[in-house]
Amino acid sequence: MFWVLASVCCLLASGCIRSEPPADLTILNGAEPETLDPAILTGQPEFRIVIGLFEGLMRLNPKTARPIPGLADHFEISPDGRTYTFHLRTNLVWSTGGPITADDVVYSWIRVLTPATASDYAGQLFYLKGAEDFNAGKIKDPALVGVHALDKFTVQVELNRPTPFFLDICALPIAYVVPRQTIEKYGDRWMMAQPLPSSGPYELAYWRLNDKVRLKKNPHYWDAVHTQSDIIDLLPVGSPSAALNLYLNGQADIVWDKELVPTELVDLLLKRPDFHRFDYLATYFIRFNVTRKPFDDPRVREAFALAIDKERIVRKITRAGEPIARHLVPDGTANYLPVQGLGYDPAQARKLLAEAGYPAGRGFPRFEYTFNASAGGAAEIHQNIAIELQQMWHDQLGIQMDLRQLEWKVYLSAQSHLDYELSRSSWVGDYNDPQTFLGMFTSDDGNNRTGWKNARYDALINEAGGQTDLTKRAELFQQAETLLVQDEVPIIPLFYYAGVNYFDTNKIQGIYNNILDDHPLQYIRKMSPKPKVQSPN
């Protein structure tokens, strides 16, 4: 009996042996990618892989994350800022052979906007003329959308209005160039096609669910001479302790997802030279549901904001050196002028609350603070912040708050249906511009989720959107944000996220920490442990 079992065990175990060449670089990448289709991906783990597989007219400078020419060699912008003419490089080839042309660019963009593609982020191309109507099915003819191939190597784009960050958009996955024939042949499962034509520096060697994405160098990429590593493995890892163990045991070179830093150790780990902290475009904030009493009163909301000691939250709970936030848009955002915002002033907070009819919190109704539970390490942070806020508002304002922890999807549903009073929130910037943060609090935006509607705010954002003078535009955004975080306060910004990644800078080169936390794969390489000795002869 025992021997039967033992031999079965050996047999089974031998089933999981795999032999394949080792990767030049192993990266722990966070969650399993939901998709590698540039038109439908929405998350950062996906983006970090797809940035290697496909390329758009523009790509990102690895140091600054600003757009630089990608498949386009150069471009012209019309004086009114509404027409962009891109000239493609003439040596562009798919990884499987065959030229990449202007028609491929047009196809890829129209595909994003086609209703049947059901792209979540199609909105990022709504700056194009006719794009939104085409996506909504109001116009059927793709020729009416503002993207056209003038000849084999020229793409012309017409925008609804001047859009200073449009080149940033051209470097987003949504604008990547994808292979038409493969997609038409395989439909929704085109990612599984073998071989898969790619337009970027890497090809997809294979993608095993929840196991590994392996990329191999695309020798036909226009800039292939500068691609640093031949084979890159990107592993989905869900647990921070597993990530840390794999890294410390030398089975991974780079860990670059913030969820993979054990929160309870973050302050200790950050003292190590191979742990790197950086600022990036993301804000943690609180939403008020202004349709519910007493939070319809701006004085109450301002009192709540003034009573929070944000310094204490980042020092005691988050502990990765997060800067405290007085405004929604992080400092360092391009085309941005910061606003004053609200500081920590409990005396003023009590005064405002008394003016609103609740001296020392007397008569203030009980209410709930809604936050989400999640499987990762971040859940504890939300809970700890909730408890801290509960204590602060109790001590400073004399009011009682209940905590309501919801499962992720229930939490999202509660937030979008305004089924909450106060709710924990966060936002990661899609591109480097105040628009990505401030646009969402206009009255009809699906991400507003506060019930706050302000005609003046809408007008300011709208005016900023049409402004070509970048200084004037920044001033308009500044006025709008003052309304948002200082006068009306439908939200309280708490802090800006700090990004953390870990890798040994003596071994790994080509990762530059930038405000978007984007790292093009083709620049990253591992130094060989033993440098080749040049023979004297």
Next chain:
Amino acid sequence: MYFIKRLIFSIPLLLVISALAFWLVHIAPGGPFDRERAPASPAIERNLEAKYHLNERVGKQYLRYLDGLVHGDFGPSLKYRDHTVNDIIAQGLPVSMTLGSLAFCFALGIGLPLGFFTAARRGRWEDYTGGLLATLAVCVPGFVLAPFLIVVFAIKLKWLPVALWESPAQAILPMIALGAYSAGKVARLFREGMLNAMQSEFVTAARAKGLGENRLLFKHAVRIAVLPVISYSGPMLADLLTGSFVIENIFQIPGIGVFLINGALNRDYTVVVGLALLYAVLLIALNLVVDIAYTWLDPRVKYE
């Protein structure tokens, strides 16, 4: 005949299970496309719903799902949009089944000898030590045992890898972590079974006939004592084969268990229903195997 009848009856059972799972996951608040960031226009949401027929009534969606099922198509995953549920099962199930079979062998390989040994040494210190071990194995949950094993064998002693699924050595720790509970359970069931068998009349009769104690234990008592273990083995195997979220997550194993839990959390309707059905099929099939094994081991059992 009896077994064929049972197979036929399992079809309506599966239908009920699929309908229930379909309905339950649809009435849960929040949908697969609720995200932290809302799409830029309501049209985008409508496009998504139209693509996956979520704009239809649940009943119609269910019939559409059944139609696919008849053709062996579990539908597209709503979360992992490049993949179908068939892809997910095809890639994840073999891994989970390998690990599950290993854990099953481990559970029997450790549990049966331990149960036999403690029964044979009843009331002595070996019995108490073995009993303590079995109780510990049952009480300590996987999410405690797994990190403990990693710290001791992977980090301190460096005998085994910390995680991943590429070489046989990487299967050892997850096998133990996953199988420990079942091993403890098997040991206790088998010990009880042995003790009961030893006191039963046919054993007394055999002993009176002058049969040797070893022969008695191995040949006669074991056959009866193993029955509770057999009936436990069916559900145990089904449980182990379908993967464990905790163990797969801790050891980074690309199995199916992670998908079931994440599917439910993500409201990935098709994945949840598909995996629930898969689990049901396995459970029904293995229970059938258990019953067949019963008739073979214990002549007193007959199914009509």
